[in-house]
Amino acid sequence: MKANFFRLFIIFYFIGFFAINAQESLFMKRVALSEQTIKIKDLLKKLEDELGLTFSYSNDIIELNKEVKITSEDKSLIDVLKFVFSSDSYRFKTQNKKILIYKRLNKYTVSGYIREKETGEFLSDVSLYIPSWSKGVTTNTYGFYSISLPQGKYDFLISLMGYENQSIPIALNKDTELEILLSPVVEYLDEVVVNVPGNEGVSDITQMSYEEVEDSYFQDIPNVLGEKDVIKTLQLLPGVLSGNDGSAGFYVRGGAPDQNLIILDEAIVYNSNHLFGFFSIFNGDAIKSVDLYKGGFPARYGGRLSSVIEINTKDGNKEELHGKINIGLISSSFMLEGPLKKERTSFILSGRRTYADLLSLPFQPGDFKILYHFSDINFKIHHIIDSKNKLFWSNYYGKDKFRNEYEGNESNGDYRGLISWGNITSTLRWNHEFSNKLFANTSLIFSNYVFKSYIDENYQGELSYLDLRTGINDYGFRLDFDYYPDPDHSIKFGAASIYHDFTPKQIEYVEFGNDINKSKQKIKSVESALYIEDDWKISEKLSLYPGLRLSHFQFESSGYFKPELRLASAYKLNSSTALKASYVKMNQFIHRLSNTGLGLPTDLWVSSTDEFRPQSSQQIAVGFSKDLDHKKYALTAEAYYKKMNDLIGYREGVGYINITELENSEEVDYTQDLTTGEGWAYGAEFLLRKKTGPLTGWLGYTLSWSERLFPELNSGKKFRDRYDRRHDISLVGVYKASEKITLSGSWVFSSGINYNVAQTIGVIPETNFPDTYFFQDTYEFSTEKNSFKGEDHHRLNLGIQFHKKRKNRERIWGLFFQNVYARKNPFYYYIGESDDDYREQTIRKVSIFQFFPSFNYSLKF
């Protein structure tokens, strides 16, 4: 075999050698010409006669009647030809006794930014398509595009859902910078022409397991208490399952909430929930785009197993000052945006606060108060330094505060309790165009999450208190390049590094007037990665999206190096149908430990250590995408299989707040409470979307399984994940009936989740152990984890918004009805007394949010 290979190599080598040699010999023929001025056609004829060869060329590329002045006493033929055809674009080739003269077309690059006309906002994912070449590109996150084409005349078709399409004729004879402005369309009219060739449908992109949620959806779809919520809108997509009723925790393709990478302007967000998960932290007024990846992850993302949610905030209006005030049932918000320097520097400031605490204050007793609120603020400045350089500074601050206070007198003292948790993120980004094909973004990132619990009692000047905190500080750096060598390749590469500074537990307390007790555990680690990926159009039918990510995690003296292969591919069966497949390998180096799986703030973020390896997963997915009715509709169907290794969880019965450890002066070591296992998730997802027209929305269906196996849990037997929902259906619609009215609705159905509900009664064991008295002689227990399957969950939410537009302002009244037919969905189950006979035991459920109307008033100016 090896001998054959070498034989073939030698044959091809010599054929090539002789071919090159023959070509050289023809070109090296000597030519003698006296000084003369001669037309090119005559010169070529003369050379043919003298050298016994023929020239072959297209009349279009040579001015045959052009006269050239030439002197050649003894020059090679190739030198003569190069003199006559002096432009670099001419090429010569021999074929037997024939010489071909042809002209290579010069390539030029068109590059620039695409922006919204009214606000100057840079627009991502805009399609720029050249029909005559059947090729195109899309703008990156920062609105930049670049495409290199041969010299010529082209029509560029520019399209983005929700904006008017544009056709721009371009005569390309040099590198060109072109800034394009798009105008939003009036959405309630069915005049959006989407049948633009190249306008990207689901069958046109290589990426699979990907959804982009437009701003209009989370503005119009009603969620908990009428609040507009990005995460809850994502929960309506197939493959993204919700937790309990009202929870903002979400489970993507059988993964856990901590396996979702949530990125807000490049900063990782560690806690995405307010009010124990009923609301997400993202204020819809400040958000520009939301991208969700459930599989087929591009190599630029890493560090989580199950999903990537990239949220980008608006840059702010560069033309004029605008704002929005929103008043709702439980919270109010505002947004203000405008230019600091017209067309160059803009800002956006938005804030939100709930006021249940303020409203309830008058009804609470004077000496005892329970108060809760959450608030968040987004602030961003965008500055255009020049056409090649731009700066972004994005900030987020969010906090939940739960307080209870008791004001006593001299005899019984005061008491204060505070539980608070929240994120702070800050990102400084610099966009730089190195050339018209190479775009770079450099980011400096800070992210902070702290959970704090504080209790103090003050009696006659004596203070006793408990101050307990967990948290994480991230200091990150990213360098991302976008390189567009030609229309068939769109290459991204870069590097990222994050320094994690964890505080798994920090406790300080004074008890019984004794000395201060302190305990603090710190874990420091560095997570880094290099990546490269290429969206490669191999042919009109076949495209590949290969990627490689080299991840590294350093904890103390030991490091983990984890190469991750990513591969997605698409094959177009016809102009509207594509088959897709993907494979990804992912690693996760930091984990959230949770007793509840609900994503409560008490959950603990910790790092992989020497003992606990990073979690890892491999996922394969195959799919089918079809655009229907001129891309008004999109249909996708995907099947996936995901295997997860080295999953980390608590041992049975382990809690997080265990003050006994501190009293025992032992150094707190959370790793003693952990155990590891494996997970499997597989299923299929179907999504039919209507993308344009007065009525938009989708119908989604998920069929899925999610299982776990931990040797130290459930007697070492495989068990269903708590959120293993077999069926999940969502029907979502937004109908813009007229300029004045928007109707919206969502109906969801999902199979019940799995609980640990005690179903068996046993006799309390007789022991001599201390303090083992119970109220009864029996106890209830279950023998298998998550063995109790709860009832199915379904709910209909409806909303109506009334718009009234004036010259410079618009006001919107919104009415929202949650759980319209008052379905009592289970929040949790417990064993309790029967309604009929208090002596009988039965299973009871607690439900929340049964038919809840709410209202909302917005004023845009």
Next chain:
Amino acid sequence: MLSRAIIFLISTSVLLSSCEFDTEVDLDLQDKSLLLIHGFISPEEDVIQVEVTKTLSIYDQDIIFDSSSIGEELSIKDASVTITADDGTEALLLFNDESFVYEIDATTFSILPGKRYNLKVIVDQMEFTASTTISVDNVTEIDAEKIIAQDEFGNEIDYLKVNFRDIPAARNYYVVGANITYEFGEQEVVFDEDRFIQDRNLNSDFLTAISDFSIFEDATEVDISIYNVEPIVYQLIRSLSLNNSNTGDPFYQPIIPPNNIEGEGGYGVFGSYRIKTETVQF
């Protein structure tokens, strides 16, 4: 018109909505009865006991509430229960009609540190087995003191603080207990969750438990017992305690009690422990 509608909706939302609804549900449950076997042996105990009972479904209402003695109703009285030491010696445990457990006096069958013991239970020709190895180590140093603190009303209250040295070079699981002797009798000291102590760092430091409730100020002495228990026994009693105290907490995931009984339909724990007792005078 719109403003009226809004006022109406706000009013009705207050009336129609409350946050929480508690309702009875009718769902099918697993109704497979198990054979529950529990036995905890120690060289420091006078009697070796093993409980063999059957379980019920939570829907078996009549048996649970109409029975005068649930222990008697659920106990299996005709089981064959034997414990065999690794050296081949065997003890047959007999059913006690009063306590409804199988037992044997420890003087006739010694439980020795470092030895392994195998349990065999036969019920209706079905065999259930488990084994345990008795720990060689026991706690050696114990101390206790009264500490005084003020409550929210400014009253001075006595609490009990127990210290003991961790057994070195092994990961240990302890349960702490104490009985106070005072002028009019004895009082069991309640440590609540503090009674469960895990040694985490193998560093043989002093470990501490502070009582959860006050003790009598005229207490004269205290009998302290430190139980060094096998991990599975610790997990069992802690799971029962935590499940009991967290009933009704929607965010609490009930713990599955551990099981080391082999045999189809068998469930429970056969384990061992050591006890160190010390009397401290105040």
